[in-house]
Amino acid sequence: MQLNNATPEELMSWEKSLSDEYESIKAENLNLDLTRGKPSAEQLSLSDGLDGILNGEFTSPSGIDTRNYGGLRGIPEARELGAKLLEIPADNIIAGGNSSLTLMYHCVMTAYLFGLNGAESAWKNEDKIKFLCPVPGYDRHFSVCEQFNIEMIPVDMNDHGPNMAVVEDLLKNDTSIKGMWCVPKYSNPTGIVYSDEVVDRIAALGKIASKNFRVFWDNAYAVHDLGSSPAKLANLFDACSKHDTSDSVIQFASTSKITCAGAGVAFIGASENNLAAIQKSLSFLTIGPDKINQLRHAKFFTGKDSLFLHMQKHAQIIKPRFDTVLSQLESEFSGSDLGSWQSANGGYFISFDTRPGLAKQVVSLAGEAGVKLTPAGATYPYGNDPEDRNIRIAPTVPTVEQVEKAMNVFVLCVKLASVRQAINNQ
């Protein structure tokens, strides 16, 4: 389908047949959901062996009774697991509780209220704090900024990551910019992997930004490869060492989408300066993380390739769902002027861009036809997608058949909204 060259008659004819199809689908009273970026029960079952794995042995190989209080940085064995995920030394890891979002929030809160370089460095001391937010991005990152009244500046993503020329320019000219969110591998929602050059330029930001600037590097999908040739993300930690900017980034990861989504282990990776400041701040609010669960995870991933093999099992379960989404987009929209998308090689989402001004309309049409989609705009700061184009598709929870059916509806809604818009614009 090509709308730009269509005649008014063609448009009217398409509208008629698409409307008919839409009405008949509505009559089916579907109840499908492509909103939830969470693992399916089948995926979660891969890790059922965690409970009981300790077999009565609660002392870690490093000699810690994991049942008792203490150990703000987590047990060494869990820090090793975090080191494997983030590819940085275990000495630079804090293994925490069940949520990397909590750790990110805590780091923002610490930087804001108490300062990561002593009390005088606290962001609250300044009139205005801003964050750079590559878009489309992760709504929960944006919510943290909103809660701390941090102004968000959207920066467009291209196929290699955030537009770094824009990022560098903004940082040079605005000292109130104190942070930047990044999901560097299989970015939420586009699936983009930051290129080596982008990673290197992000590492170099510490040289042009203020001392209180931090990149919040949320490597949520570090090992969440879907294809046979996993993307290789350049090592930010090493790049920062090279540029002497190690304090300018804080990295995050978790096993939420590796083992259990609510009962995993989350990690911070950072320079010793940052870790010390974060640990001090943590010491006011906890005696320590759940070390028993950390030990479970360390034991679960003991073998050399166990993590890799485990992630392959995830891929076997969810890749058919991604393939279903992509093949429908390909067969219906390839070569058309109705939308564009990125072919994700990993992560949890596929991101689709409609023609300008149609995302809300498509989400609404799909909803009325029984297919729930993430609210349009959710992938932008303040829920404001200025072109109203981006829709995040999350296919992991439904079955392949449900994804197939839901995508039928999605495709139809995109076509219907696009044709109606073209008619109105005539």
Next chain:
Amino acid sequence: MQLNNATPEELMSWEKSLSDEYESIKAENLNLDLTRGKPSAEQLSLSDGLDGILNGEFTSPSGIDTRNYGGLRGIPEARELGAKLLEIPADNIIAGGNSSLTLMYHCVMTAYLFGLNGAESAWKNEDKIKFLCPVPGYDRHFSVCEQFNIEMIPVDMNDHGPNMAVVEDLLKNDTSIKGMWCVPKYSNPTGIVYSDEVVDRIAALGKIASKNFRVFWDNAYAVHDLGSSPAKLANLFDACSKHDTSDSVIQFASTSKITCAGAGVAFIGASENNLAAIQKSLSFLTIGPDKINQLRHAKFFTGKDSLFLHMQKHAQIIKPRFDTVLSQLESEFSGSDLGSWQSANGGYFISFDTRPGLAKQVVSLAGEAGVKLTPAGATYPYGNDPEDRNIRIAPTVPTVEQVEKAMNVFVLCVKLASVRQAINNQ
């Protein structure tokens, strides 16, 4: 030993023999520790059955797949456990992660930054915020205040709880007082249980305090009875209903000293208004607590009396340690003018008051003789015990023999410091 009536000769003679004894104990190079308010390994082993208890069944009786994201208030079965601990309805409970300290911190942070009655109620909007701190008390409560720059006003405890006349007077005359810490049952460190009258007067504080005032009711030792006749704490929740002050208190509990100290479940108990505000604030920093661990705990305490019977086992382990401390204090200091203490019927501590100006000296002498004691002053805001009297004794971790030996040293150090002071004051 009575110092007030002793002759100079008696004092010199005592000093000589106590010094000799002290030097010979020092030569033993002891390494004992009465600082740690945490369970012993033997106690922790009582809950080893938690790991693996789910036997592959991760769906709660209420139908929730505990392995996945979600559920900010926790699973119903865990909320029931919290309800049992706090003796308030499960509807008024949030079951959280592994730390009640984290929940308390979160509530203070929410009240401070974002407000528990909407943004305009945030404490940060006011010039000065103060908390009432019954003393001696729990150092980590005081640390939370320090981090948020909340001024702490110490209020003396008597045998029935905080001196309520002072509390009420302060609240009437100072609207900047926004909070009050309480450990109402087996108070840390004195072991005092708040009397029914004190509980009722605390419930009534909401009538004289500002709308933004909250009692932080840390019921850490709700079921931690040692004697055969457990103390009965009056029900604050009911008292608040009666006084129509339900929004003026937030209650806390956890299983840290019931099951595992680092891997338990913590609870908030509060009015729906408070819970809604807390839940909203939680939604920015977590997708939900570790529900698998919540389900483990709910299953572990399924039987009607299982919690009570479990706590009896704890008591069997730790009561002999408490008895050892108390019998030595009794035999050495009863009827003397060297110190006073409370006979704790539960909880984790025994609190000893030296003659004024000697607590630091006693802790230092004991330390030199190989017996580690909690730093003097730790039980007061800003680490400042104005009379330098209070010492917190934590006997749960050492064996009975170690407690016996450590208390020999403690008693000796109290006597030696007291006699030397009396000589200096002649």
